[in-house]
Amino acid sequence: MAEQAKVGLGLRREMLDEFCQQVPDEINFFEVAPENWMTLGGKFGKQFRQLTEQHDFFCHGLSLSIGSPEELDTEFVKQIKAFLDLHQISIYSEHLSYCSGTGHMYDLMPIPFTDEAVTYVAKRIKQVEDILERPFILENVSFYAAPGAQMNEQTFVNAVLAEADCKLLLDVNNIYVNSINHQYDAAEFLASMPTERIEYMHIAGHYEESSDLMVDTHGADVIDPVWKLLQQSYQQHGVFPTLLERDFNIPETPELLIEINQIHQYQQQALLQAKSRSA
Template structure:
């Protein structure tokens, strides 16, 4: 079991002024969507550059559209590479989904769970990696319909990882959300994920629309079942680096730090358990 416990926070522009002065010790790394920062100049651009020079950053993209039938936007990918190079960022993840066709859909659409889609994505992953000269890490997404599925979500994710020989950003909240919405066993899904391919984790809050419908909003506190699933994940796969996502209804930093502290406590508990067992 790895003992690379780190806890991170998704950086939002409104946090720049505060963190330019001081970054709390509990935050080991930040994550940003490169699309939101690539063209940033002026005061914000200088503040961001100063942060990337002093702190670890991961990138989690929104617009790659790895599963689209449209050709990859090579100029956009080259822009991503330039951004990663400029800021010395080695970690670049994206969603296992698509968000474009004849135009941009402005949403993360679920892939058809088919062998054809697996092969299509695997080929495009290799194209992207050749350009960015880094691994492309793919995230399991939350989804609300599965048209034309010939495989389960779990089978599809595993097949993509194997065919593309790529790494996984495992979103624990998405597992929980999908398990409720599609009536599957979250623990079994979690256990099926290959430890050696998991690069890091996401955890977040969600909105309960109905007992059988949860919406992945990143706009609320993490609930107890997701905390338990995160603890189970550490027990199975090790205390991997974990990113707290909060995109809406963002509370003051001291409130966010309470959840980051809880992530770190869960990681520490997993390490203690591993040492006792070892």
């Protein structure tokens, strides 16, 4: 399990100059959205290639639109595969949502929680896996409405994972945000996730619009209830590679390392607790 104790950071273009000089030891891998990097050339392209040759990278897509009513964009998936192959990246995840219909939307929209949607999404996931020649990793997402729901989010996520026989990117902040917005028990949801399908995890900050409305922004520090949920996750499911998401209001690296080191600390605590239980 020790090899799973890794902490990563989402890479932004403004970090390239710094990290091409030196990457702090505390950062074990980077995550990027392939859409933001696969057309880059020139200086940025060279810097990115330098980093992918020297460090572990995960990819987390934004616009695959796995739940879209439109046909799967297989040409786009082939472009993703070429990018993953070029940079020798084996980890590719996407959101359990959609962002396209008759046009492209710039928000991740909720898929109706129905049996029909479970079958539909699972079939599309298998299509993607066939093209990518890699496992597909699905992220539980934050959502703000549940149109046409025939089941709850917890049941829907588990059903899609089982039907598609795919892996899970467990986003701890999204569980917390949804638990406030939709008034469910975050700990119960967390416990219901299938340990054997978890590939890696996300943690992030969010914006509190009001006491009963949280907005998933990735633009703030992680708050205490989310840290506690991360600790619970390690205790219940074990330690997995965990990424700190910070998409804007990005502080300097030393400040980011405070949260990165907090994740390291929780991972080591969980591993020591697991070791003492098995002794």
